[in-house]
């Protein structure tokens with residue numbers, strides 16, 4: 171059959187056509203009234219997308235740039251910080267904090283697990299200057315309890331900042347940034363925002379802005395205060411990725427339409443969409459007798475353990491060769507052991523059903539176990555039908 175290239179990876183994710191068109195059409199210089207208008211509108215909309223009243227920065231870099239900035243701006247050499255890590259991205263926090271000379275306390279769990287709140291509480295001290303965590307650990311598909319951890323950090327006092335890498339969490343997870351007291355929340359353009367890689371964004375609390383006045387670590391390109399000062403004049407400190415800003419404007423309009431004209435409602439609808447796709451995918455995978463890699467799956471992606479004795483690379487390769495569907499292998503030590511199906515952003519019913527139908531064929535091809543066609547699809551259909559019944563009865567959680 172003809173093949174369409176489709177991404178089922180936890181970033182980059184499928185692109186929104188309206189955003190691609192907006193990018194291609196945009197040619198304004200960044201120091202013009204046209205760009206300024208776009209810039210100001212997007213920064214305001216980003217607050218609604220994130221769900222915060224804190225100032226938001228959008229920077230030309232991959233997501234890791236905002237992670238690095240959240241260490242460089244908020245710490246001084248020798249500062250005691252707590253990193254919660256259970257995967258490749260948690261390790262990135264650890265390595266960044268070490269690179270900036272912090273004294274790093276760790277709550278470390280095996281890949282696929284999450285932290286107990288008691289362990290986190292035990293590692294918090296009056297000297298802890300900052301706590302770093304992921305909302306969703308994309309390398310394992312695990313959702314961490316951001317709300318529970320936020321409560322502990324806030325109880326530790328105003329001297330402890332709470333920084334959340336929600337690069338795959340934003341747009342797939344309900345997060346009350348201001349209500350829970352998150353000081354910095356970080357996202358990336360190539361995830362739920364449905365546009366290409368190249369922009370990192372973050373929302374920063376007043377408590378965190380104030381910290382930057384006394385911290386001593388070096389910073390230049392990722393100097394958040396410099397960027398904020400320029401933003402107040404409707405400008406960026408350096409040349410912005412103008413075409414990506416145009417794409418972002420179109421993507422935010424799309425999310426607003428999902429919410430019937432209300433961007434906050436659109437964000438919730440986008441999260442509910444990911445939740446439903448994830449629930450359908452989990453049901454399909456379970457019906458095929460396969461196991462999840464995590465006991466705490468998020469809605470961003472579904473991590474599936476490869477059947478015993480089978481390198482997951484074979485599954486990934488078969489998806490690509492037979493269906494031109496790109497799913498992700500495990501990373502690092504997890505390579506060969508699992509594969510990851512993402513449902514982040516521009517991702518719908520037919521994508522969800524399609525990848526499960528393809529999975530049935532992939533398994534039939536790469537294993538000698540018989541596969542009854544329709545098993546995964548049927549389970550997902552039933553989840554979808556139940557959610558529709560709820561929605562038609564007006565009891566959907568998705569609309570408020």
Ligand SMILES: *Cc1c(COP(=O)(O)O)cnc(C)c1O
Nearest residue numbers: 181232233234259308337338358
């Ligand atoms: C994608 C991702 C990142 C960012 O990686 P970049 O390649 O720098 O964009 C960071 N953390 C998580 C949890 C991610 O999923």
